[in-house]
């Protein structure tokens with residue numbers, strides 16, 4: 889089964905850019921002042937999830 893991909897909760901994102909600078913896959917972009925994960929590039933390493941200072945990144949398949 890495919891691993892869940894990182895997912896940014898846009899309403900929380902403060903556009904600090906921290907996740908973008910640490911992603912080893914260059915899978916995160918800033919779009920209109922919100923981070924956005926390119927699922928095709930994400931390898932589920934979890935670095936961004938641990939890096940985001942306000943917990944705005946979690947996993948796509950995580951139950952609400």
Ligand code: SF4
Pocket residue numbers: 894910911912913914915916925929930931932933934935936937
């Ligand atoms: S989980 Fe890893 S590869 Fe995926 S967006 Fe976050 S830092 Fe990048």
Ligand code: SF4
Pocket residue numbers: 896900901902903904905906907908923939940941942943944945
């Ligand atoms: S680290 Fe968190 S707050 Fe900063 S740009 Fe990424 S998702 Fe947004």
